[in-house]
Amino acid sequence: MIEYRSISKTFADGTEAVSDFSLVLPSQTTTVFVGSSGCGKTTLLRMVNRMVEPSAGQVLIDDVDIATRNRVQLRRSIGYVMQHAGLLPHRKVIDNVGAVLRLNGVDKKEARERSYAVLETVGLDASVATKYPTQLSGGQQQRVGVARGLVTDPNILLMDEPFGAVDPIVRDELQQELLRLQRELDKTIVFVTHDIDEAFLLGDQVVILKTGGHIAQVGSPAEILAEPANDFVRSFVGLDKGHRKLHVEDRDGTSIVVDETGKVTGVLNP
């Protein structure tokens, strides 16, 4: 469980990115921070692995204040997937994936074996392992980025707009892959996006943010869609434009919420 307790962040230039933010992110679920540019999503995400230190308040993981933990060890114990994959261009895929294992002291042979295994987990053929990142498609690079985030088998995976830079078809594929992975791996995922459809598809808990990290609404996709808290949320999720007339369909025993265009917007809790 991740808990933000009255977190604020003011940067050195005086920008107040997050103000008095409190929230619990339950274990083994996906929480999505969604909101427009500059509302504080990335700042909130990076406070979980101490890439950003709060100006006030605490972040707790399993009831331990992370300020008391060694910063480097904490960072290496949490998976991090960023936009554009962030791969090192001069290192082969397999070495990009295994880099954190090596930093953690895992020997070369084991690091390779685990890296090959996690490439398979994210649906990549072993033949990509010896290629350089620029020899891969954007979608493949993102998969490598996810593999790198998962290679240490972390409990927590932070994902910062990981699918923002790929075309819509590849994006759909990657989203479905992530849903499959989450069913298999049961990580605590914190996911940042500005795309409300992506948030509703992937999130168990969706946090709609306004500037300053202010929560406009938090809830499951179905809860938000059924009872938008205010006009801001109504407009943000497109209800004000007459979109999102929803119905529920049964797919293989799971109740899926589908909008009038046929797009899946969420899954009802079993």
Ligand SMILES: Nc1ncnc2c1ncn2[C@@H]1O[C@H](COP(=O)(O)OP(=O)(O)OP(=O)(O)O)[C@@H](O)[C@H]1O
């Ligand atoms: N290092 C920094 N120094 C000063 N201001 C910063 C810094 N990092 C972020 N900010 C500011 O803090 C606010 C929140 O930024 P943040 O990156 O968290 O937003 P975001 O919601 O992730 O935006 P985006 O979707 O554009 O990535 C913005 O006004 C941003 O300009």
